[in-house]
Amino acid sequence: GQQLNQSPQSMFIQEGEDVSMNCTSSSIFNTWLWYKQDPGEGPVLLIALYKAGELTSNGRLTAQFGITRKDSFLNISASIPSDVGIYFCAGYREFGGKLIFGQGTELSVKP
């Protein structure tokens, strides 16, 4: 099945650094979702985006719905050790359609 192109695949950063990751597609999406998966747990929704250009924050997390509707970005500011986990982008090309996933970005934060 189709997957989104998510990058980077992994990141090793120092506590306090900012983090950026993104997802791209060759198709237009009408919803972008960003999830975090802690080790041994299921994905938990962080941010949902519904309009091109939309910029939404959730604490230290900020995500944007790309203007072209073919990409999305997630930024984490001032990372802390509990930010460790796998971050997934996901999106819908049409309402009620199949949720398509990126392959995930594994984030490691060194204290």
Place this chain on the structure above:
Amino acid sequence: EAQVTQNPRYLITVTGKKLTVTCSQNMNHEYMSWYRQDPGLGLRQIYYSMNVEVTDKGDVPEGYKVSRKEKRNFPLILESPSPNQTSLYFCASRTLQGKLAKNIQYFGAGTRLSVL
């Protein structure tokens, strides 16, 4: 509290021994789905259901069965498990009513299955 509940969380079994992983949601969602997650392959959809008695194949349905007799439950059945079905499995649900905010999909905590 809105929840998708999977059981068991961990399961070790042997080749050929039928097993069922249960999934239940308390949000009255129409849509339910099963995924497997494998290193380097991301989340792949096994089966999904748009409503009671309506199920359809996802991307990797071989070796799996599902049923949707009640709206809240969506069990995953492995009639004859094989070692290549060793994986981390997630159940998920969402509503199909309305648009935008209703597109959010909720996941269970996962079932780690090992088939020896």
